[in-house]
Amino acid sequence: MDLELHGKRAIVSGASRGIGRAIADELAREGAKLVITARGRLALEDAAREIGAASGVAVGAVALDTSDPESVARGFGEAIDTLGGGVDILVNCAADPLPATGFQKLGELTEEAFWSDLDTKVLGYLHTTRAVAPHMIAEGWGRIINISGTGARQTVSIVRSIRNVSVAAMTKNLADELGPHGINVTVVHPGATRTERTNGHEQPPGVDLDAIRRSHENAIGRMVEAREVAWVVAFLASPKSVSIAGDAVTVSGGVRGFIHY
Amino acid sequence: MNLELDGRRAIVTGGGTGIGRAIAHALADEGARVAIAGRRADVLSAAAADIAQGSGAEVIPVVADTASGESVRALVATVADAFGGVDILVNNAAEQPAQQGPGYAGVSDEWFRRQLNVKVLGYLRTAQAVAPLMAGQGWGRIINISGTGARQTVSLIGSVRNVSVAALTKNLADELGPAGINVTVVHPGATATERAREALGLDDGDEERTRERLRALGHHNAIGRVVDPREVGWVVAFLASPKSVSIAGDAVVVGGGILGEIFY
Secondary structure (H helix, E strand, O other), rough: OOOOOOOOOEEEEEOOOHHHHHHHHHHOOOOEEEEEEEEHHHHHHHHHHHHEEEEEEOOOEEEEOOOOOHHHHHHHHHHHHHHHOOEEEEOOOOOOHHHHHOOHHHOOOOHHHHHHHHHHHHHHHHHHHHHHHHHHHHHHOEEEEOOOOOOHHHOOOOOHHHHHHHHHHHHHHHHHHHHHOOOOEEEEEOOOEEOOOOOOOOOOOHHHHHHHHHHHEEEOOOOOEEHHHHHHHHHHOOOOHOOOOEEEEEEOOEEOOOOOO | OOOOOOEEEEEOOOOHHHHHHHHHHHHOOOOOOOOEOOOOOHHHHHHHHHHHHHHHOOOEOOOOHHHHHHHHHHHHHHHHHHHHHHOOEEEEEOOOOOOOOOOOOOOOOOHHHHHHHHHHHHHHHHHHHHHHHHHHHOOOEEEEEEOOOHOOOOOOHHHHHHHHHHHHHHHHHHHHHHHHHEEEEEEEEEEEOOHHHEEEEEEOHHHHHHHHHHHHHOOOOOOOOEEEEHHHHHHHHHHOOOHHOOOHHHHHHEEOOOOOOOOO
């Protein structure tokens, strides 16, 4: 299927590693012009070089912090300049890394951790959307894909569930508002996903990955690979996905048991 | 993206018209060998010839009635014989209208049973017939076409049959997933099939009246227009592909984003 992504201009946040990196790889493979963003400059520039070398397309890298509106305004200005003055696709994937705030119990949960997560994943997604929407509206076409997570439907941690379901709520509001301008906004819920971080070598302190894997026992009987999430996102970034707007696509391999309608 | 559908063997029920036909075309465009099933031989033959010509793929018509277990078993045996197996099943056969009269008073026991027999048990029958073939080869895709009536009050029977398909889907997905078979459900909203074009007056040139009709039916969507059957077909082709392995048991809604309500 020709996803018609060749030459489309895309920005992927949180793309120096993990699911964001896999999405950037896939969009580049489909011929999209790409700028990737993350907070840490060194890892980001390495990722851009590797993606560019593997795909043969030039990949820009802009270090920015999506939780900081000024950093987004400046960084996205630079990213959009790099892409030639416009942007067609935004993939929001930047989130606080797993060990920092992910799995505190009630007694351990601090307001700082709550706000850190919501500032990055909820307000952060809104900051980047503000930066790209006027360009997409001007062109009458766009795709915004928000990476959330099955924590929206499962008890993993208080903050995880809140931030993920908040992303879904924001997605549908944006979809209804931006849809008439040709912009489809969707949300993708990965479950436990195999990335370089969950590959077993570095178990972050205080995180029981085995417990997480058990809570994500799924129909396909194995962890989903980051690349398998990226295929779905590439489809959603394409004009071929025009019938999907505001709704969620769950890419967990089918978390067992509960049925959602 | 290479959907890796080249040479895969597919059955699309209700494949002679409307959304089913568009799905069959999308699969054939990707190089799949497609059997379209339906009740009317003349409609099926014409559609199969058209799709084969448009795609260059092998498309065969098989007359079958999913309301009958015997007919379904014969369908799957015929296709397995012709193609040497089955990799993909798209359940799309349903009768229209879902309900003959308005409100609960419009629901007769007979029509209720008939609708659930075709759309719910019909989907189960085809799944029962193909699952052993798919499990034997360790790979398969079953895509059930339901509808946004699962989430909206359009008609009582329409909502019951569609949400039943979603329930069926997740149970099948959990059971068949370990065998390499991903089962998913797709919910179209108002879709510009020939029948709908006529019913909604899409071709009569009065856009305001069309919008009013869509609004009245709860099909006012984010993209601001009725979804085309081809646009549903693209999503189903992706779900039929190995590239969709991360999606199992869940729904993909292809109504262009029905305005207002948020689902989690």
